[in-house]
Amino acid sequence: MEKYFIYCRKSSEEEERQILSIEAQLQELRDFARQNDLMIVREFTESRTAKEPGRPIFNQMLLEIEKGNASGILAWNPDRLARNSVDGGRVIYLVDTGKITSLKFPTFWFEATPQGKFMLSVAFGQAKYYTDNLRENILRGIRQKLRRGELPSKAPLGYFNEPRLRTIEPNKKTFPLVKKTLEFFASGEFSLTKIQAKMFSLGLVGKDGNKMALSSIQKILTKPFYYGVISYDGELYQGSHKPMISKETFDKIQVALKDHSKPRKKRTERELKFLGFAKCGSCGYAITAERKFKPSGREYVYYRCTHKSKTQNCTERKFVREEVLAQQIEELCQTVSLPDEWKEKYMLQIKEWENEENHSSAVFAQNLKEKIEYIKTRLDRLSDAYLDGALELEEFKEKKNKLIEQKAEFEEKLRDFERKGNHWLELLKNWIYDANQAENFVKTKNFSAMRNFLKTAGSNRILLGGKLNMNFQKQYNLLLNLPPQARREAPSEAEEIAKNEIWWT
Numbered sequence: 001m002e003k004y005f006i007y008c009r010k011s012s013e014e015e016e017r018q019i020l021s022i023e024a025q026l027q028e029l030r031d032f033a034r035q036n037d038l039m040i041v042r043e044f045t046e047s048r049t050a051k052e053p054g055r056p057i058f059n060q061m062l063l064e065i066e067k068g069n070a071s072g073i074l075a076w077n078p079d080r081l082a083r084n085s086v087d088g089g090r091v092i093y094l095v096d097t098g099k100i101t102s103l104k105f106p107t108f109w110f111e112a113t114p115q116g117k118f119m120l121s122v123a124f125g126q127a128k129y130y131t132d133n134l135r136e137n138i139l140r141g142i143r144q145k146l147r148r149g150e151l152p153s154k155a156p157l158g159y160f161n162e163p164r165l166r167t168i169e170p171n172k173k174t175f176p177l178v179k180k181t182l183e184f185f186a187s188g189e190f191s192l193t194k195i196q197a198k199m200f201s202l203g204l205v206g207k208d209g210n211k212m213a214l215s216s217i218q219k220i221l222t223k224p225f226y227y228g229v230i231s232y233d234g235e236l237y238q239g240s241h242k243p244m245i246s247k248e249t250f251d252k253i254q255v256a257l258k259d260h261s262k263p264r265k266k267r268t269e270r271e272l273k274f275l276g277f278a279k280c281g282s283c284g285y286a287i288t289a290e291r292k293f294k295p296s297g298r299e300y301v302y303y304r305c306t307h308k309s310k311t312q313n314c315t316e317r318k319f320v321r322e323e324v325l326a327q328q329i330e331e332l333c334q335t336v337s338l339p340d341e342w343k344e345k346y347m348l349q350i351k352e353w354e355n356e357e358n359h360s361s362a363v364f365a366q367n368l369k370e371k372i373e374y375i376k377t378r379l380d381r382l383s384d385a386y387l388d389g390a391l392e393l394e395e396f397k398e399k400k401n402k403l404i405e406q407k408a409e410f411e412e413k414l415r416d417f418e419r420k421g422n423h424w425l426e427l428l429k430n431w432i433y434d435a436n437q438a439e440n441f442v443k444t445k446n447f448s449a450m451r452n453f454l455k456t457a458g459s460n461r462i463l464l465g466g467k468l469n470m471n472f473q474k475q476y477n478l479l480l481n482l483p484p485q486a487r488r489e490a491p492s493e494a495e496e497i498a499k500n501e502i503w504w505t
Ligand SMILES: [Zn+2]
Pocket: 280, 281, 282, 283, 284, 285, 305, 306, 307, 314, 315, 316
């Protein structure tokens, strides 16, 4: 079993005022160790700044690690360990040389990959200048992970992070227990507090060994990860891990959750989702939302024109119920969404195109270069002919200008070509991901994501005669113009259009 040191630090500096006290850090870390089955062999505490290298207790701890008395450190956050490049570098060096095999922080997820070390060094406070750029890289890394179906964070209850393969695997002990819990709740016969008691009796306990907090249980019940999908930043990605439950069970859980919460109270507090989403089709003014109560006490939200235009005479009188607008938004998304099978087929096609493109690009560029060379030789010959007296000045000038024009044209083409490269394929790929996401949003009834998707997929969203309409970007029209049965069947028709039309430019 891996041995860990706990390290706690807090200095008296002004900027550290917000940091947990050493006592509090210790308490949290001991809890964390217990929860994660970490074997702690010693605790180190220090009241010093980490901005300058040379903290005695920190040094002593690293010495102990070099001797092999522990190979892991548990600290509240990386900035507790180091805030200067010397100490940060020492920690990373020990990771590189295998003296440190694990670094754990309740507030920071670390993996010993090049990327993980990169993030760690940023957290250590070095390379400040590159932070922005880095954040971009890290986000890109996270997106790549997501596309490979990997969760870029700590495994949820029932799973664990496999350190060598860097995958997420079922935890033999807790996986069946969490599965049972989820299935119990899906039956609709359990309230949150009942399931809390059930989990406790199964041995699924909170930090302190008591019942798990209701808020944590709620999070577990709504995590799409359990049915095989990763939700990150409001988007869904197909996970590569072993699902615990079916999508059907997940949906049942969501229904059960809704039934057990108090809908009346929730409704009045609910936000107005589609405020500012569309404009009035008659006068062009923004749509507003209004709450109304039926005599039964039931609340409805309506969207309508503000009728505030002084110059335009607005003729729109329709009020649209929020549910109706939501339905229309869902339908619009559906019409331009790309089903999973299509995405797969498209990606295969793109791979092929990419190969072809790489090949034909080389041929195309070579061809242009040869033409330019040929014109150059002809220009030389023409000058020779003129100098030899074989051509009159007028004739020479005319021929020369023609050639120079041609040469400039080819050179321009070549520059243009080199600049653009495979840009269109990249655009195509991005579009496929976006359109496929729309499909997921519809499937999961994620209305705020659908709203945001439509905002970026086109423009001119108007509400006229109670009907929502918008102009999609060109590339979406491809999907829009398909007959509904084609959507359900093979994507061959769309492929034909894609091949024959240059709709991605
Ligand atoms: Zn209007």
